[in-house]
Amino acid sequence: MVNNPPEGPPPAIHAHDLTVRRGTGRAPRTVLDRIAFDVPRGRITGLLGPSGCGKSTLMRTVVGTQAHVTGTLDVLGRPAGHPELRSRVGYVTQAPSVYDDLTVRQNLDYFAAVLDPGRAAADRRRAAVERAIADVDLTSRTTALAGNLSGGQRSRVSLAVALLGTPELLVLDEPTVGLDPVLRRDLWNLFHEITAGRGVTILVSSHVMDEAERCHDLLLMREGRILAQDTPEALRTRTRSATVEEGFLRLVDEADGRVDARADAQTGTLETETQR
Numbered sequence: 600m601v602n603n604p605p606e607g608p609p610p611a612i613h614a615h616d617l618t619v620r621r622g623t624g625r626a627p628r629t630v631l632d633r634i635a636f637d638v639p640r641g642r643i644t645g646l647l648g649p650s651g652c653g654k655s656t657l658m659r660t661v662v663g664t665q666a667h668v669t670g671t672l673d674v675l676g677r678p679a680g681h682p683e684l685r686s687r688v689g690y691v692t693q694a695p696s697v698y699d700d701l702t703v704r705q706n707l708d709y710f711a712a713v714l715d716p717g718r719a720a721a722d723r724r725r726a727a728v729e730r731a732i733a734d735v736d737l738t739s740r741t742t743a744l745a746g747n748l749s750g751g752q753r754s755r756v757s758l759a760v761a762l763l764g765t766p767e768l769l770v771l772d773e774p775t776v777g778l779d780p781v782l783r784r785d786l787w788n789l790f791h792e793i794t795a796g797r798g799v800t801i802l803v804s805s806h807v808m809d810e811a812e813r814c815h816d817l818l819l820m821r822e823g824r825i826l827a828q829d830t831p832e833a834l835r836t837r838t839r840s841a842t843v844e845e846g847f848l849r850l851v852d853e854a855d856g857r858v859d860a861r862a863d864a865q866t867g868t869l870e871t872e873t874q875r
């Protein structure tokens with residue numbers, strides 16, 4: 600691998616010269632454009648940027664479900680999409696992938712059976728389901744139909760499914776969309792517990808800049824490129840900004856050569872929580 604510091608463990612994700620094209624026909628669009636970044640292990644890395652900048656595409660590429668990929672993308676020391684990564688990487692898509700007509704426990708039993716099939720694995724599956732339900736704090740709702748749960752609870756079921764295989768890396772695509780501030784805080788606390796307690800690496804996307812402050816590290820994206828990779832504090836200091844959002848806008852202006860036009864950039868580049 601290239602660009603790794605000599606000391607410390609290798610990053611959970613290493614990308615170099617990574618390009619993704621999407622769309623059919625003669626002229627597919629370049630959605631990720633020769634990007635390079637590292638995601639350190641055992642930390643929460645936030646992937647932030649405006650709607651349409653390529654966050655979901657990058658996540659799909661990391662979990663190996665995206666076509667038309669060129670360049671280098673190593674995940675947990677293997678090329679993205681390697682079969683060995685199936686049980687080592689958990690992925691939660693934007694829409695909660697649960698069956699509404701099954702209960703919480705039935706959903707988890709089903710996904711556990713897909714992940715670890717066979718009679719011989721029954722005890723292991725039962726233990727994994729119990730642990731995942733406890734992890735997301737849904738022990739009191741195991742017999743509820745998923746279709747009758749609140750948005751936050753459904754997100755938790757999706758997260759529990761992703762936790763079933765005890766992944767080393769969790770890829771979470773905008774898990775807090777549509778949740779109220781209390782549920783968002785609870786979910787972020789859960790992410791921190793998962794990372795601190797088990798050393799799991801989390802790559803989580805959001806287009807709400809407030810959430811940047813909850814991450815250990817940030818990848819700021821814009822129009823298919825990485826604008827910055829930093830900790831929230833380093834980003835604020837480097838850009839002499841009070842918030843990550845302000846720092847992001849300053850970087851956008853610098854990239855556009857519009858350092859004096861920040862007021863323009865504030866008009867809708869990003870969504871803040873108060874606007875949602």
Ligand SMILES: Nc1ncnc2c1ncn2[C@@H]1O[C@H](COP(=O)(O)OP(=O)(O)OP(=O)(O)O)[C@@H](O)[C@H]1O
Nearest residue numbers: 621622623630649650651652653654655656657806
């Ligand atoms: N199936 C597709 N075919 C062609 N282009 C696509 C397809 N899906 C997404 N795109 C384009 O790729 C770009 C990146 O989309 P992507 O969904 O990765 O962005 P995003 O940052 O996750 O957006 P959001 O925050 O709204 O989910 C967008 O310009 C989008 O129009």
